[in-house]
Amino acid sequence: MNTKKYDVIVGLEIHVETKTKSKMFCSCNAEHFEKESNSQVCPVCLGLPGALPVPNKHAIELCVLAGMAFNSEIQTLSKFDRKHYFYPDLPKGYQISQYDVPFCVGGQVVFNDNGTQITVNLERIHQEEDVAKLVHKKDLTTGKEYTLIDFNKSGVPLIEIVSKPEISSAKHAKLFADKIRQTMRYLNISDADMEKGQMRCEPNISVQSKGSWKYVDGRILPVGDHELNAQVEVKNLGSISAIEEAIEFEVERLTSKLEKGEQIRKQTRGWDPEKKETYFQRYKETSADYRYFPEPDIPPVFLDDKFISNVKSMLVELASDRIDRFINKYSLSEYDAKQLTEKREFADFYENLIKDEKLKDFNQGEIYKKCANWIIGPIFSLTGHAEDDLTIKSFKVAEVAALIKLVLEKKINSNTAKEFLEKHATEQKSIEDLMNTGNHKQISSHEDLEEIAKKVIKNNQKAVSDYKSGKTASIGFLVGQMMKETQGRAEPQTAKKLLEGLLK
């Protein structure tokens, strides 16, 4: 795109299915992924006449929590509204949503682009309900198209996070969505798994000539006699990277249309992840066409002080703050701090580990670094293989602390420790049991190792003469032979020194 001539203006709408046990307005199970079709439905979420919706308190707590995370203003007196449209995914003929008084107004999402801090303001975060799942089919004999409906997803709590149109590039849109996803996971608001549809992003994109527009109170307005180019909304983005790709594609498409002097109509487009292209879906309805009005079945909702202070207590330290604290308090490198805070459970594990009783008598600076290394190294490499089904939850903090203690006391060497760690996670064995089965105690005394060293020298004359002729690297081979003789129990440093002494 010609960046000298045009500006890119993007606003993002992000839908997140929040993590409640039951649905938004009824008590049906909200966990719907891959469940038997229509097995979790009732008159409310089927939209049967006369059924009365009752809002889920925890769902509203999670919506308000999302607002607090981004410094939104919380509206303690709020209400639900009906948004009307006709489509089979919504049997009531309307979706219960929020129109003019959402729970959360304003707020900021702050992220980092190569060291530069970027702030994007939010318009709002509101509560609504998810719709049913449709499966489109074709009758093979008649060729007629038909649709199958599964209502398990109908009525699952959904929050919509709407940014102001302040995002100026595809990359920033991606970073914005990344930040939302991380925050949702950190606060346990949602798993935000885009492949499972738990998080959906819809960018609104427009390309305007430089100098033809101005930004006033969250709105894009024309300057003078200029006419603004219409915006395009893209749906069905199944991953964070698709957000960036789709915006880049649209910006190129819109720019080339403008260059040819063609008009752009306000429209909704889909994303084809195979071809990496957007495609036309429909021209958009306007807000008035949804005929919003207050939901008469649900009186206004008042969030009292007790409700608000309860949600505040759920607001834990966010990842970005935790990175800073890990660097300052535990003297970790930025890389280590980022790795450890990527998921809240990693960071919690680390902080519980360094505070474990068993490690309190060691040099704390050393403990901070050692514990970080054990998590980022051996534990992450064990949990990195999906086929083993190991997660950080497979490890017990007290056991890992016991293991690190044994290593620091030089009772076992690090190879044995890694073996123990794997057995602990895969077979749920305690470190004490592992120590007691078989002989794992590290051999570090000169007396015990000397006999073995002599034997190794006797049996490996080639390596010995190599060493004596100046190939000092062959000492490694001899140490390896000592490890073999002791089933890995020899303390490598002592073994090496001993060998060097004997070979002088």
Added chain:
Amino acid sequence: MKFDKESVKKIAWLSRIQIDDDKLMDFVKDLNTILGYVQVLDEISQKDLEKLSSELEYYKQNGRFCELREDIVKQGLSKKEVFQNTKSKQDEMFRVEGSLSEAEDNS
């Protein structure tokens, strides 16, 4: 406000109701009559009425709000109950005519 042919056509489309062109004028007349009943209110003087800024304000004054539900799962309907009023069912799902023509997802 008054209805004309265009506004009735638009409302019919939004409601997914098919109205033949020769019937349009009947609906224009009927809807304007209905609007007329409400427009009677315009004739009342509103000078002495206490201003009610919003529906929310009304509830606030009365101190009555929505009861919220605890997040507890209860078993919904049985499969038999779910499908008892439909004739078109396939693979444990409701079957309806194709709706792909306009791929909409307004959530």
